[in-house]
Amino acid sequence: MVVRPSFAALVAAEGEVGPLLALVERAAQGRVTLAETEALLWHCLADRPEDLARERLGEALIAQGLGAAMPALRTILRQVMAGGQ
16 A cells, blocks of 8 residues: 555544644654554555555554554654655
């Protein structure tokens, strides 16, 4: 799956997890929750299949381990801070 943190996606994620700058600060401290990770990835999924239930994303995070999601999470948070594509 591809994540693409568009403005609309980030606004939707922020509506759920709170201010993204605070999330970046918590991430730097290693304090991002599983729920926050799942929410940010969910909102930033590009071309999300219509039949993909959000619960399946959460289950996949657990099945593959959070380490597998960290590169995508880091990229999204880096783009929140620095901008860019």
